Every structure is written in structure tokens, then in C-alpha cells.
Amino acid sequence: MNTMNDDENTKGPQPWSDPALEARVVASVLGETSAFEASELERILAGNPELAIFKRRIGAVHTLVGVAFLPRQPKIQLSPGRRQQLLEKLGARPAQPGKKVKAFALPFPQWLSSDTLNRVVACLVILAFVAVLYSLSLPAITGALMKSPRRSIASSPNEERPQFHGEAGGFLAADGLDRKASVGIGGTTAVSSVSESVTDSAGPSSKPDSSGKKLAAVEATAIKAFTSGWGKGSGSGTGARGGVAAVEAEKQVLRDAGDVSAPGAEAVPMEPAKAKASGKDRDPAFQAEIKTTRQPFSTFSLHVSDVSFQLAKDALAKGAMPDPGRIRAEEFYNAFDYSDPAPAPGEEVACRIEQCAHPFQQQRELVRIALKVAAAGRAAGQPLRLTILLDTSGSMEREDRAESVRRALQTLASLLGPDDRVTLIGFARTPRLLAEQVPGNQAGKLAEMAARTPSEGGTNLEMALDLASELALKQKLPAAQNRIVLLTDGAANLGDADPARLARQIEKTRQQGISFDACGVGANGLNDEMLEALTRKGDGRYYFLNRPEDADAGFSRQLAGALRPAAENVKVQVVFNPARVSQYRLIGFEKHLLKKEDFRNDKVQAAELSAEEAGVAVYQVQTLPEGEGELGEVFVRFRDPANGMMVERSWTMPYEAKAPAFDKAPPSMQLAATAALLAERLRGDSRVDLDTMAPVIAKLRGQYSHQAKVGDLIRMFEKMRR
Amino acid sequence: MTEPSTSPSEPLSGTPVAVAFPVPVAGETLAEIFESEESAVLGYAIGLVGRRAVAEELVQEAFLRLHELWSQVENPRAWLFRSVRNLALNHLRDHAKETVEEGPEGPGNENPPDEALGRLEAIGMVRLLISELPPDDQSLIRLKYHDDLKYREISRQTGLSVSNVGYKLHHLLKGLADALRHAGIDGSLG
Numbered sequence: 036m037n038t039m040n041d042d043e044n045t046k047g048p049q050p051w052s053d054p055a056l057e058a059r060v061v062a063s064v065l066g067e068t069s070a071f072e073a074s075e076l077e078r079i080l081a082g083n084p085e086l087a088i089f090k091r092r093i094g095a096v097h098t099l100v101g102v103a104f105l106p107r108q109p110k111i112q113l114s115p116g117r118r119q120q121l122l123e124k125l126g127a128r129p130a131q132p133g134k135k136v137k138a139f140a141l142p143f144p145q146w147l148s149s150d151t152l153n154r155v156v157a158c159l160v161i162l163a164f165v166a167v168l169y170s171l172s173l174p175a176i177t178g179a180l181m182k183s184p185r186r187s188i189a190s191s192p193n194e195e196r197p198q199f200h201g202e203a204g205g206f207l208a209a210d211g212l213d214r215k216a217s218v219g220i221g222g223t224t225a226v227s228s229v230s231e232s233v234t235d236s237a238g239p240s241s242k243p244d245s246s247g248k249k250l251a252a253v254e255a256t257a258i259k260a261f262t263s264g265w266g267k268g269s270g271s272g273t274g275a276r277g278g279v280a281a282v283e284a285e286k287q288v289l290r291d292a293g294d295v296s297a298p299g300a301e302a303v304p305m306e307p308a309k310a311k312a313s314g315k316d317r318d319p320a321f322q323a324e325i326k327t328t329r330q331p332f333s334t335f336s337l338h339v340s341d342v343s344f345q346l347a348k349d350a351l352a353k354g355a356m357p358d359p360g361r362i363r364a365e366e367f368y369n370a371f372d373y374s375d376p377a378p379a380p381g382e383e384v385a386c387r388i389e390q391c392a393h394p395f396q397q398q399r400e401l402v403r404i405a406l407k408v409a410a411a412g413r414a415a416g417q418p419l420r421l422t423i424l425l426d427t428s429g430s431m432e433r434e435d436r437a438e439s440v441r442r443a444l445q446t447l448a449s450l451l452g453p454d455d456r457v458t459l460i461g462f463a464r465t466p467r468l469l470a471e472q473v474p475g476n477q478a479g480k481l482a483e484m485a486a487r488t489p490s491e492g493g494t495n496l497e498m499a500l501d502l503a504s505e506l507a508l509k510q511k512l513p514a515a516q517n518r519i520v521l522l523t524d525g526a527a528n529l530g531d532a533d534p535a536r537l538a539r540q541i542e543k544t545r546q547q548g549i550s551f552d553a554c555g556v557g558a559n560g561l562n563d564e565m566l567e568a569l570t571r572k573g574d575g576r577y578y579f580l581n582r583p584e585d586a587d588a589g590f591s592r593q594l595a596g597a598l599r600p601a602a603e604n605v606k607v608q609v610v611f612n613p614a615r616v617s618q619y620r621l622i623g624f625e626k627h628l629l630k631k632e633d634f635r636n637d638k639v640q641a642a643e644l645s646a647e648e649a650g651v652a653v654y655q656v657q658t659l660p661e662g663e664g665e666l667g668e669v670f671v672r673f674r675d676p677a678n679g680m681m682v683e684r685s686w687t688m689p690y691e692a693k694a695p696a697f698d699k700a701p702p703s704m705q706l707a708a709t710a711a712l713l714a715e716r717l718r719g720d721s722r723v724d725l726d727t728m729a730p731v732i733a734k735l736r737g738q739y740s741h742q743a744k745v746g747d748l749i750r751m752f753e754k755m756r757r
Numbered sequence: 758m759t760e761p762s763t764s765p766s767e768p769l770s771g772t773p774v775a776v777a778f779p780v781p782v783a784g785e786t787l788a789e790i791f792e793s794e795e796s797a798v799l800g801y802a803i804g805l806v807g808r809r810a811v812a813e814e815l816v817q818e819a820f821l822r823l824h825e826l827w828s829q830v831e832n833p834r835a836w837l838f839r840s841v842r843n844l845a846l847n848h849l850r851d852h853a854k855e856t857v858e859e860g861p862e863g864p865g866n867e868n869p870p871d872e873a874l875g876r877l878e879a880i881g882m883v884r885l886l887i888s889e890l891p892p893d894d895q896s897l898i899r900l901k902y903h904d905d906l907k908y909r910e911i912s913r914q915t916g917l918s919v920s921n922v923g924y925k926l927h928h929l930l931k932g933l934a935d936a937l938r939h940a941g942i943d944g945s946l947g
Contacts, residue, residue: 058924061927062908062923096883096933099883100930111803118795121791121820125791355893356916429827490828
């Protein structure tokens with residue numbers, strides 16, 4: 036073939052090649068040269084025929100690559116008969132005349148649209164699955180019981196959802212994927228029945244007003260108290276007083292107990308009127324500043340993860356810009372340990388609030404709110420019922436991924452005790468039950484078992500999830516932590532799945548008491564959006580193991596925390612004082628926002644915190660120097676898994692007339708602000724001025740030298756600044 | 758039918774990543790790859806063997822083989838193009854004497870003229886070579902040719918310095934030019 040090129044075999048630099056000159060030629064071919072440089076180059080080319088040939092070759096390649104990237108290529112297809120035959124063989128949908136796929140269509144959200152395809156594939160897979168059922172004679176890999184996977188096509192009908200009986204006027208979220216939930220004041224009945232439990236350790240409990248009627252009566256006066264009486268000292272706002280006396284009492288106790296937050300605070304009415312708004316709150320898009328007079332409530336599920344940070348780190352390390360759509364700011368600033376104080380003895384949760392001036396936006400402050408749950412007490416003894424869904428598709432066979440899985444399973448096994456039970460399901464094209472109800476102290480075998488499971492092509496997460504849900508429900512122990520954990524690289528296999536259906540399945544299982552976690556393995560090709568969305572539905576944890584060596588003590592802690600939450604259904608509601616804060620913006624948590632009234636509706640599920648884990652939120656606020664009162668109030672509400680009781684606490688966010696400048700702020704504030712702002716920059720906010728932040732970031736290195744992730748953050752900053 | 762003379766599955770660089778040519782996607786199915794690559798692969802095959810009917814057979818064969826090996830192939834696009842090329846070269850070698858009798862092979866089987874063939878082959882080869890590049894290099898080429906960005910913009914997006922972008926693109930294009938020459942395409946198609 037290559038007869039015309041006799042010089043082909045001479046490897047290495049050719050005599051005429053002068054890299055600097057060549058680079059200039061390439062730059063000129065690519066249109067990077069000024070007119071002056073171009074004419075200068077012409078002169079050189081005239082006297083250098085070799086270089087002229089080089090230019091011609093590069094020009095030809097340039098044209099070819101350009102053509103290959105033309106967005107509209109002439110479309111040619113196999114002849115119809117052959118095409119049909121091939122498509123059938125490939126297990127795809129039959130030819131669809133009229134619908135053409137562009138050669139360069141970004142197939143990204145294809146799983147959102149290719150409904151038909153999914154259905155056809157699902158049917159085919161079910162058929163294949165039935166066939167497998169009949170032919171299945173899998174050798175037992177260990178002594179563990181081998182069973183044919185079963186699948187209930189329409190598992191768990193609706194009548195098994197007793198917790199939804201009171202659903203009156205529930206909101207259906209706009210995107211159709213969000214959780215369905217009953218909302219409204221009636222939801223507070225649950226509160227009254229459980230909040231008593233709080234008293235055992237903390238004295239008078241937060242006892243939110245339990246009667247819808249009473250609340251309604253309070254509302255009218257409450258909003259008045261809000262705008263007029265805030266911050267005038269404990270004599271004012273009497274209208275609201277009656278309804279919130281219990282809160283006030285509780286706060287006194289908290290103060291007496293030496294709580295970190297400020298003294299002299301005013302009570303915040305629990306449920307001021309005007310419940311509308313929320314629609315905008317739930318917009319997952321970039322958050323705009325919200326006017327406090329219009330919506331003083333900011334409510335969200337306190338979800339703690341660091342996956343987005345890790346993926347961005349990985350992308351930047353490879354010299355690529357992370358996808359702005361995958362930047363979740365809260366997963367940046369929640370990646371670090373700020374050494375926030377643990378709750379005082381007898382307390383279940385502590386709160387630390389810090390502020391500083393915004394580094395470059397005028398008249399804005401940043402507020403960091405950190406909530407930390409007490410060390411695991413009673414919950415530590417809670418047994419586990421784990422159902423592990425292990426992706427055994429071909430891509431997981433890669434040595435590093437297989438090793439990551441082995442380490443992850445080993446780590447997991449090390450955290451289990453004899454009372455725990457693990458069920459392992461491998462899945463590729465079909466799910467396979469590898470081991471059922473293995474006692475925790477024998478779980479070490481699982482890693483080995485997984486390693487010996489041959490990988491297969493294809494994947495069917497839907498079917499695997501159905502099997503997992505079915506088994507998890509069957510083996511569910513009400514007193515245990517019941518969880519499904521998906522281990523996947525998310526590549527080349529989740530694509531067939533219908534995410535909406537998966538989300539529904541996970542949500543349904545969740546409502547029956549089983550959480551859903553996902554552990555992503557390896558950054559390449561990880562279907563981050565989908566895993567994030569699924570764990571959000573399952574109120575579980577989303578964590579990530581990029582390389583086997585990342586399965587360190589930190590990962591083990593993360594996993595341990597994920598397996599034994601010390602607080603479930605953790606919701607935060609920040610109520611801003613319109614007399615002091617003109618507008619505010621929560622940085623991050625866009626997909627975790629809740630409606631105001633969801634805060635005390637315990638049927639609306641939310642995220643989990645593990646023992647001694649801090650959940651952090653960062654707000655940007657504009658304060659009114661001539662205004663009055665404090666910034667507002669922070670409420671947190673969660674379920675203690677040890678006794679199933681709801682706990683609610685609140686703290687005042689004090690107004691600091693002279694919030695420290697960014698470079699004078701405490702390191703924890705600086706670190707959180709840096710992480711939040713870098714995330715915003717990566718999301719495309721060009722106002723984030725990296726140069727202004729540089730001196731502070733230089734200092735962080737010394738402050739947090741023991742935290743590897745802070746080093747990662749600084750390296751990311753340096754890459755972004757270049 | 759002949760088989761690819763080399764196993765295209767082993768020497769391929771890297772794994773599918775988020776940015777490549779054309780953006781490989783996590784979780785892509787074979788059916789999706791078929792939809793997005795059918796035209797390009799068929800064009801390449803036609804460019805190589807010059808006859809539509811033969812080209813279709815080769816493409817079909819390549820997809821069927823990919824179907825069989827699906828779980829082992831890390832970079833299905835590159836594998837596909839490489840397979841088609843190998844199948845085509847085998848075909849040409851085995852049918853060297855027949856190439857004279859051109860002629861139509863049936864209704865609807867239009868065989869393009871020679872210069873178009875050269876172009877189809879060259880473009881297919883470029884696609885093949887790019888899909889075999891490491892992911893980072895693919896994304897660089899993509900930023901330049903698909904997103905039509907200047908060195909400076911690429912530098913901002915990737916975090917590489919401007920001169921580094923220039924250096925890398927220089928060597929990538931030069932590498933492509935050399936590889937095309939090895940493949941018997943001197944790229945001078947006007």
C-alpha cells in the first residue's frame with residue numbers, strides 16, 4: 036500500500052525538521068498567526084522547500100480532520116434488508132424510518148429520550164432472562180446458597196405504601212422525577228408524637244406546634260412579628276410568642292448548655308404565612324439571589340458527599356475542564372474536615388456558624404453553617420442488612436477496577452459484625468445471586484467471590500435492582516439498617532436503563548425502609564448524573580473510589596458512616612430575617628432543595644449524616660447595615676435511627692456588623708469559601724476572581740497540611756489559574 | 758468471510774472517556790454505536806474497497822464481530838474502524854485479480870468514482886487514527902476542530918498553557934500526517 040513513500044522506514048527526526056519552525060507552520064495553518072508573522076513565515080518558506088512540503092502535508096491533514104469533524108456528514112446506510120437483519124442481531128430496535136441519528140449528535144442525555152429503544156431492549160432482555168431462568172444451573176461458588184434470581188415484574192403494588200394514606204393535595208414536582216410527597220400543615224402531627232423523645236437528654240424539647248389550627252392562627256401575627264419585631268430584644272413580637280414558646284424554652288436550654296451559637300437571640304416564628312414561593316426554590320439550575328422579603332425560608336436536605344469534587348479533581352489532573360453540569364458546589368465544600376466542634380455531652384447535634392466578607396463581591400457576606408451529629412451511641416449496635424449489587428460487566432474486568440472492587444468489598448467486610456447479613460448479587464446482562472445472607476464476620480469471602488465471578492457483556496441494572504429490592508424487602512429487619520449498595524463503574528452498562536423507572540423503583544423501596552447507596556468505581560465514563568440522582572432518590576450515600584489505592588482509612592470511615600447513619604432524614608431550614616438580610620443565596624444543594632413545608636413533613640425523606648460527620652452549607656447574603664436584628668435562624672430536623680424519634684434544634688445566626696475580611700477570616704471559613712467559589716467558577720461563573728483568592732489559598736496549605744484533599748483543592752486552584 | 762488479520766482489541770489506548778471523537782459516552786450500547794457510526798464506517802469501507810456491496814458485507818461482518826466481543830472491547834469505535842480496515846485489506850488481497858471488473862452490481866448499488874473513494878478512505882482513516890489516540894489528545898483535537906477554538910481558548914478550558922496547546926496540536930497533526938502516509942494516503946486531496 037505504501038509504495039510511494041520510500042522514506043517511511045526512517046524513523047526519528049527528519050533532517051529538515053526544526054521544531055520551532057514547524058510549530059510556527061502549524062500555528063499558521065491553524066489560523067493562529069498574525070498577518071505580520073504570516074508574511075514573515077512566507078519568506079522563510081520560500082527559502083526552505085522542505086518546510087514548504089511540511090506545510091502542505093499539515094495543510095492536507097488539517098483539511099481532512101476538519102472534514103471528519105464536519106457536523107453534517109452525508110448520511111449513508113446499509114441496504115434496508117441487511118440493516119434490519121443486523122439491527123435484530125445487535126439487539127436493537129427495528130429500523131425506524133424517518134428517525135435519523137446525526138453522526139455527531141452528542142448522545143449524552145440519550146437515555147432520557149430513547150424510550151422506545153429502552154422498552155424494546157427491556158422486552159428482549161426479559162425474554163432472554165426467562166430463557167436463562169430455565170437453563171440456569173450455576174455452580175455454587177461458595178457454600179452460600181445459590182438461587183435462581185427471581186423477578187417480580189410488577190413488584191410491590193401501591194397498597195403496600197401505608198405511609199402515604201394521608202396524602203392530601205400533595206405536590207408533584209415539576210420535573211416528574213422528584214419525590215412525591217404529602218405536604219401541608221397536617222404533616223406536623225407526626226412531629227408532636229415523636230418530639231417528646233428529645234427530652235431524655237436535652238431537657239425541654241423543641242416542641243413545634245402540633246396543631247394545624249393553632250399554627251394557622253399564629254401565622255397572621257407571625258409574619259408581622261417577623262418584619263417588625265425582630266431583634267428588638269425579648270419583649271417584642273408578642274403576637275408570635277404563643278406559638279413558639281416551646282422553641283424559645285428549648286433555645287434557652289441550648290444556650291445554657293454552652294452551645295456555640297449566639298446569645299440574646301429572638302425567637303423565630305416557626306411557620307410564618309405565605310407558603311407559596313417554593314416552585315422557584317426547586318429549580319435545579321443555578322441559584323439566583325432570593326429576596327428575603329419574598330421568601331425568607333431556605334429549606335434543603337443536608338446531603339454530604341464529595342464525588343463532584345473528586346471527579347473535577349480527576350478531570351483537571353488530566354488537563355481537561357470538568358463538565359460544568361457535573362459541578363455540585365455542596366460536594367466541593369463538604370469534601371473537607373473543618374474540625375467543627377462535636378455536640379456537648381448529652382446533645383445530639385451541634386451547630387457552628389461563621390461569616391466573612393465576600394472576597395470580591397461588594398456588600399456580600401459568606402456564611403458557613405456546619406452541623407455535626409454526636410458520636411454514634413446506641414445506633415452503633417444496630418445490625419445491618421446489606422444487599423450489594425455488583426456490576427460484573429466487561430468494563431469492570433479492568434485490572435484497576437477489579438482491584439478497586441476487591442478493596443471496597445474488603446473494607447466493607449472489615450466493618451461488619453456477626454449480626455450483620457450481606458447478600459451479594461452480581462449483574463451484567465442478567466442478575467445472579469452470588470451469596471445470600473452471609474453473616475458479617477464471614478463477609479471476607481465476598482471479595483474473593485466477586486473476583487471469581489466471570490464478567491459478561493451488557494448490563495441490566497433495572498432487572499438487577501428489582502431483584503435486589505425484592506431480596507432486601509424479604510430480608511428486611513425493622514430494627515436493622517437496611518441498605519442496597521450498588522458498586523459500578525457506570526460505564527457501558529447503565530446506558531440501557533430507564534433512569535425514571537430506576538428512580539421510581541428506588542423511591543418505592545426507600546419508602547419501605549431500604550436506603551440506596553452507590554459506590555462509583557473509576558472516574559472514566561462514570562455515569563455521575565445518574566448515580567447521583569439515584570442515591571438522591573434512595574436518600575443514601577454516593578461515594579467514589581477512583582483508584583484501588585484510594586481505599587484508605589478515609590474511605591473506610593466514609594463507608595462506615597454510610598452504613599450506620601447517626602441521623603436520618605436530615606433537613607435544614609434557614610429562616611432569614613428580612614429586617615437584616617435583603618437577599619441571600621444558598622451556594623450548592625440545587626438538587627436538594629425542599630419546599631418550606633416539607634421541613635416538618637417527616638414523610639418527605641432526606642439525606643443522612645453519620646456519627647461525628649459535619650454537614651456544611653454556605654450562603655451568600657447581603658445584609659442591611661442600617662437594618663435590625665440578627666441574620667436569622669437555623670433549624671435542623673432529623674430522625675435518630677437508634678429510637679426512630681425525630682429531633683429538632685435551632686440556633687440563631689448572629690449579625691456581625693464587622694464580619695472579617697476574607698483574608699482575616701478563620702481558616703475553616705476560608706476553606707469552605709474557597710471550595711464554594713472554585714465550584715462556582717467551574718460552573719461557569721466568570722466573576723469568581725482567582726487572583727484575589729490566591730494569597731488566602733497559599734495560607735490554607737499550611738493550615739491544613741494534614742488533609743490531602745485540601746492539597747488537591749489547592750492544586751485544582753493552581754490549574755484553573757494557569 | 759475473512760477475519761481481521763490482527764486483533765484490534767488489544768493495542769487500543771485507554772478507555773472511553775467523557776470527551777473524545779465523537780464523544781464516547783459512558784454506557785453507550787452497541788445499538789447506539791451502530792446508529793452513530795454506521796454512515797462513517799460504511800463510507801470508509803466503500804473508500805477502501807470501492808464497491809458498495811462488498812463494503813456493506815464488511816461493515817456487517819465488523820459489527821457482528823464487535824457484537825460477539827462486546828464485553829472485551831474497550832474502545833468500540835476504534836475497534837470498528839480498525840476491523841473494517843483489516844477486513845478490507847484482506848478482501849483486496851484475496852480478490853486482487855477481480856478489481857478490474859468493476860461494473861454495477863445490482864440495482865441501487867452505486868459505486869462512487871475514484872476521487873470520491875480516495876476521499877472516503879482518507880476521512881475514514883483520519884477517524885480511525887483519531888479514535889485510537891489517548892483520550893486527552895482526542896479531546897484536544899475536538900476542541901480545535903469540533904468546537905473551533907483558538908489556542909488561547911483551549912488553554913483556558915484545559916488548563917494547558919497556550920504554548921503547550923500549540924506544541925501538542927503540532928505533534929498530533931504531524932503524527933496524523935505520518936500515520937496517513939504509512940497508510941498510503943498522502944493527504945493531497947486538494
